Amino acid sequence: MARPEGDERSDEALRIDLEAVREKYRQERDKRTAGRTYQFARGEFSRYAHDPYTEPRQREPLRDEVDVAVVGAGIGGLLTGARLRQETGLDRIRLIDEAGDVGGTWYWNRFPGVRCDVESYIYMPLLEELGTIPTEKYATGPEILAHLKRIAREYDLYRDALFQTVVTELRWDEAAGRWLVSTDRGDLIRARYVAMSIGLMHRPKLPGLPGLETFAGHSFHTSRWDFDYTGGDSTGGLTRLKDKTVGVIGTGSTTIQIAPHLAEWAERLFLFQRTPAAVDVRGNRPTPPDWAQSLEPGWQQRRMENFHALTSGVPQDEDLVQDRWTQTTAKLAAAILPTGDAGGDPRQRALAAERADFLKMEELRARVDSVVADPATAAALKPYYRLYCKRPCFHDGYLQTFNRPNVTLVDTQGRGVQRLTPAGVVANGREYPLDCLIFATGYEHEFAVPYTVRAGYDIIGRDGVRLSQKWADGARTLHGLQVNGFPNCFILSKVQAGRHVNIAYMLGEQTRHLAYIVGCVEQRGHRVVEACESAEKEWVEEILRLAANDLDFLENCTPGLYNNEGDPKGMPLLNSSYGGGSVQFVNILRRWRAAGDLAGLELR
Numbered sequence: 225m226a227r228p229e230g231d232e233r234s235d236e237a238l239r240i241d242l243e244a245v246r247e248k249y250r251q252e253r254d255k256r257t258a259g260r261t262y263q264f265a266r267g268e269f270s271r272y273a274h275d276p277y278t279e280p281r282q283r284e285p286l287r288d289e290v291d292v293a294v295v296g297a298g299i300g301g302l303l304t305g306a307r308l309r310q311e312t313g314l315d316r317i318r319l320i321d322e323a324g325d326v327g328g329t330w331y332w333n334r335f336p337g338v339r340c341d342v343e344s345y346i347y348m349p350l351l352e353e354l355g356t357i358p359t360e361k362y363a364t365g366p367e368i369l370a371h372l373k374r375i376a377r378e379y380d381l382y383r384d385a386l387f388q389t390v391v392t393e394l395r396w397d398e399a400a401g402r403w404l405v406s407t408d409r410g411d412l413i414r415a416r417y418v419a420m421s422i423g424l425m426h427r428p429k430l431p432g433l434p435g436l437e438t439f440a441g442h443s444f445h446t447s448r449w450d451f452d453y454t455g456g457d458s459t460g461g462l463t464r465l466k467d468k469t470v471g472v473i474g475t476g477s478t479t480i481q482i483a484p485h486l487a488e489w490a491e492r493l494f495l496f497q498r499t500p501a502a503v504d505v506r507g508n509r510p511t512p513p514d515w516a517q518s519l520e521p522g523w524q525q526r527r528m529e530n531f532h533a534l535t536s537g538v539p540q541d542e543d544l545v546q547d548r549w550t551q552t553t554a555k556l557a558a559a560i561l562p563t564g565d566a567g568g569d570p571r572q573r574a575l576a577a578e579r580a581d582f583l584k585m586e587e588l589r590a591r592v593d594s595v596v597a598d599p600a601t602a603a604a605l606k607p608y609y610r611l612y613c614k615r616p617c618f619h620d621g622y623l624q625t626f627n628r629p630n631v632t633l634v635d636t637q638g639r640g641v642q643r644l645t646p647a648g649v650v651a652n653g654r655e656y657p658l659d660c661l662i663f664a665t666g667y668e669h670e671f672a673v674p675y676t677v678r679a680g681y682d683i684i685g686r687d688g689v690r691l692s693q694k695w696a697d698g699a700r701t702l703h704g705l706q707v708n709g710f711p712n713c714f715i716l717s718k719v720q721a722g723r724h725v726n727i728a729y730m731l732g733e734q735t736r737h738l739a740y741i742v743g744c745v746e747q748r749g750h751r752v753v754e755a756c757e758s759a760e761k762e763w764v765e766e767i768l769r770l771a772a773n774d775l776d777f778l779e780n781c782t783p784g785l786y787n788n789e790g791d792p793k794g795m796p797l798l799n800s801s802y803g804g805g806s807v808q809f810v811n812i813l814r815r816w817r818a819a820g821d822l823a824g825l826e827l828r
């Protein structure tokens with residue numbers, strides 16, 4: 225193979241037989257395409273979504289008015305509240321959440337071993353504003369949750385918050401210029417603005433298996449961990465499992481964190497695998513005691529920007545975070561993600577990326593061999609797909625788990641578990657009796673499940689138009705944030721917006737934009753702001769034009785969350801993220817604000 229001019233890759237990289245690699249990946253993908261069904265934790269299965277953490281609290285229904293109603297009190301909702309409080313002077317900001325407190329995903333996900341695998345210094349928002357430094361490079365779930373509660377306290381967001389409250393409808397009252405927010409508590413709240421940050425993956429899903437309802441042992445979803453049953457807490461100590469046989473379905477980012485704890489405490493552990501995770505080094509470490517003193521003002525935003533650029537394929541003079549995200553994905557992203565920022569001949573870039581990806585995956589497969597003692601188990605744990613087909617995982621104890629005598633990997637060769645029985649799980653034609661079955665099977669995904677279905681309520685805008693109708697074929701927005709026909713309404717999500725592994729950074733940029741728009745409306749003495757039809761149309765066309773870029777890659781991927789379980793064409797293209805890359809997306813928002821003319825918005 226001739227070396228293209230300027231190509232500095234090693235001879236080894238250039239000798240790779242890409243066609244053979246593609247064939248192997250195709251074979252593995254094809255084993256997995258059939259029969260991938262899920263059962264949402266709703267209706268008969270809604271008990272899997274109940275809150276095990278906070279006792280139900282009674283209160284009287286509310287009838288009042290606020291400046292802003294924010295649906296969702298996770299990172300997006302908190303940042304919306306904090307920025308609006310800081311930058312617009314609006315006073316009555318009401319967070320509404322079905323959880324018992326703020327925190328979003330960090331409220332729900334308390335499973336043993338829970339940590340964020342994006343560096344805490346760039347993931348935990350408003351560190352500088354609050355004068356805090358996380359204790360570790362990758363902080364625990366409880367530390368992140370405590371920080372989010374502190375944000376709520378510092379920005380006075382508890383004062384008007386409503387928890388354990390499910391929004392049932394948002395309805396625009398054109399004459400009054402107000403939103404009417406109805407809830408399952410009988411509340412009727414009038415709000416000048418509404419913002420929604422309902423979470424990217426907040427509705428648990430279960431495998432759609434025959435016999436799901438028949439299992440007679442104990443069972444729960446990882447995002448509703450039952451510590452009464454297991455004992456212990458997010459740090460481990462699952463003492464009540466010591467005479468129990470436990471099964472886990474799923475081997476994604478959640479399982480790699482829970483498995484070492486279950487293995488330590490359960491008498492027997494069976495991990496039912498359909499597709500192995502790609503598990504890289506995490507390399508956690510405590511924050512050096514004097515590190516905070518070395519930081520210059522503005523350090524957190526700079527660090528976030530540096531990480532964002534590197535992991536989007538935009539070269540930087542230095543790598544501030546220096547972890548496997550930046551070291552690996554920076555090299556690969558330039559070619560894999562259609563950022564358009566890295567330049568070069570697209571075909572050569574694509575081939576180079578494929579080779580680099582193969583070498584990286586070989587490294588991860590070799591890591592399995594170097595850790596897992598039993599050769600058959602090691603072989604089953606090796607991932608054969610391109611790195612970004614699934615969310616990359618990082619852990620330094622997961623693979624070691626399989627060397628324990630009480631742990632069995634039940635590899636289903638891509639077929640998945642077959643069914644449940646009253647006694648346990650049937651896989652590969654054999655029944656595994658279990659005391660406890662844990663579903664680590666993920667969440668309803670925002671690219672595939674309609675927004676109002678995931679939200680659980682409809683949004684009725686100007687002239688009685690329902691968002692569910694307007695978005696029946698997929699989303700239509702300006703910048704992913706505003707929708708024509710839905711005045712004073714803001715939606716925070718990845719759909720038609722930037723998509724990046726550091727979700728907290730992207731929410732930071734989106735809420736900055738939101739607060740700027742609301743601030744302009746307030747300063748200029750208007751009451752209503754709405755995306756114009758023409759601006760929305762233009763943005764939607766841009767989304768569609770760029771969305772096709774990803775399809776080829778996704779088609780060839782092993783089935784999963786990112787490619788609609790192997791059917792990427794079955795996902796509405798309109799629900800794609802902005803395909804020009806998240807760096808470009810953030811630049812578009814910044815340039816738009818800098819122009820100061822609120823182009824594409826109508827103010828009344």
Ligand code: NAP
Pocket residue numbers: 256339340341342425431432433446473474475476477478479496497498499500615639640641664665666667783784785
């Ligand atoms: P997930 O990535 O969606 O994984 C679900 C798992 O269930 C997959 O391994 C899937 O197999 C498996 N599965 C489903 N049905 C099955 C069946 N019938 N038989 C056998 N296996 C079956 O869910 P998750 O691990 O909860 O992660 C969800 C998201 O949470 C991640 O994408 C990530 O964004 C986030 N997360 C982040 C962190 C962090 O540190 N930042 C930590 C945890 C989670 P297939 O692979 O074959 O589909």
